[in-house]
Amino acid sequence: GQYPIVFVTAYDQYAVQAFEEGAIDYLLKPVEDARLLRTRQRWEQKQPPLPQDWQSTLLKLSRQLDKPEYLRWIRASVGNSLRLISIDEVLLFQSDEKYTLVQTASCEALIRTPLKELLPQLDPEQFWQVHRATLVRVASIEEVRRGERGLLLKLRAYGPLVEVSRSYAHLFQRM
DSSP states (O other): OOOOEEEEESOGGGHHHHHHTTEEEEEESSOOHHHHHHHHHHHHHHSOOOOTTHHHHHHHHHHHHHOOOOOOEEEEEETTEEEEEEGGGEEEEEEETTEEEEEESSOEEEESOOHHHHGGGSOTTTEEEEETTEEEEGGGEEEEEEETTEEEEEETTOOSOEEEOGGGGGGGTTO
């Protein structure tokens, strides 16, 4: 339902307009305590009941409002053709001088967007930067191995191991 509106103004000539717009009451400035109390009682009578779990509902709504819109599709070159790749298919992004490699389980593609521009467009809960030149989908990590030079990642549906640089090794401390 819609919540009732109370109009507050220093000019009483706006009261009629406030009621025409659907206000349940108006307060004239300076507001007197007794008048404010009557308005509050009227407002409480007209207010639709809040859902039982209104706090969790408000929390969910605030998270949705605060949540940035992340990238959902990548337009990438595969050979001589352009392909639209769902972000959900991407296993890793790897920077290679002028291009960024987009690796899925079934293909490699190239985009011209550098990692530093790509990173803020990706959900940080889904993609982690594990090296200056590499972002991996967290859900695609099958195994974390200790190598001679540090940590290595084995990704599902991807053969080569992915190196984790020392500056990003902290991401795997709790695993």
